[in-house]
Amino acid sequence: MISVEQHLDRVLAAVGPAAPRRTPLAGAHGCVLAEDVRAVVPVPPFDNSAMDGFAVRAADVRAATTGTPVRLAVVADLPAGSGERPEVRPGTAVRIMTGAPVPPGADAVVPVEDTDVPPGPHPLPATVEVRRAVPPGTHVRRAGDDVARGAVVLRAGTPLRARDLSTAASAGHGELLVHPPVRVGVLSTGSELVAPGTPLAHGQIPDSNAVLVAGMVHESGGVPVLLGSVDDDPDALRGLLAARLGEVDAVVTTGGVSAGAYDVVKEVLAPLGDVAFDKVAMQPGKPQGFGTLRDGGRPVPLFALPGNPVSVFVSFQVFVHPALTRMRALVAGGARPTVAAVAAQGWRCPAGRRQYIPVVVETSDAPDGSSGTVRVRPAAAGGSGSHLVASLALADALAVVGDDVEEVHEGDAVRVMMVP
């Protein structure tokens, strides 16, 4: 039996990020940035109007009020996107729309509501009556107000969110140097499996692992590629892997790794040399296979997880999630975070194996209203069991109990791994 850390170290030593490549912004969401990004243009790129109205010289309208309006000649029209630069001389104004460049000579914008011109679509008036004074700079958004040219706007190592992409776009970039998305093949094994929703004949069960793994791949920032399920037939598994390996950067299989007479994953992969099958001192998730397949010369890490659904969930969070973090080139967030909690009820634990038990988290405020205590109880009425798949949905987290503990008592301190 090897420890969780030994297995994880072996996994992490075998995986790494793919070379970064320039990618259009539209395809870069979720990818990890490979270099710092600087603004190649200031944001905003030019002085522009914050209001629909009239660009004026502030000095011309210094005395304007509703009772003593100032009339100016309207000499040009500036819709957003206009490249014109009409001069605003004393006594004149230019009609301007939000986002249009402030014309030379003007130093303020009077909103249309503070004039005699009704808001909305109208022909360009010959004159405008300004009914309110505007100090210099009013409703003018200055070039570089937000970000100066050359400033770092995004840091390497961060996953690109929607707003990061908008920052990159506004700072002048159409592409970014990013690590490519990690495509993870999801493959269920077992002759008992049928597609979810299919009526079950005796002996059959729904393939719940495929959707579980695919969803966790998403939650870990990867791209799931559903490879389907194969019967416990070595040739079928061999054939599927040979046919589809080129489409993926990693593979997660479930089932077929323990001691059964039909455990085909072990049978097919063990002779490939680099795939090792170990017993890991954890519960659930004891039988684990891991190794590197070759697609031509390209290494493709393969995780052979045990078939029991709770084992799949735990094994993924403990081994596959950190590996995907490294393959994506993320700087932070390798292991799921843990927090301190208190057991709200007791439960049994296996001797000699670290327990990862799905728990419900209850927070309660202290009587003085100060910081709450995190209390946890097993999510499944049956406590700890790798087949208790339906109650997995109730769990908020995994309590992690040391291999030297045989029973957790109510009130004991426990570490809790936060999972999506």
Ligand SMILES: Nc1nc2c(c(=O)[nH]1)N[C@H]1C(S)=C(S)[C@@H](COP(=O)(O)OP(=O)(O)OC[C@H]3O[C@@H](n4cnc5c(N)ncnc54)[C@H](O)[C@@H]3O)O[C@H]1N2
């Ligand atoms: N003699 C021994 N038997 C077992 C051992 C052992 O050490 N010696 N280990 C047990 C432990 S612990 C685990 S975990 C399981 C792992 O078994 P396998 O990886 O070989 O998985 P299967 O036998 O194929 O399936 C186990 C279980 O999970 C169900 N299953 C499988 N795939 C799916 C799926 N896609 N969706 C839903 N459920 C699935 C399957 O029907 C079985 O009930 O081995 C123990 N046995």
Ligand code: MOO
């Ligand atoms: O290790 Mo198995 O995952 O205990 O059920």
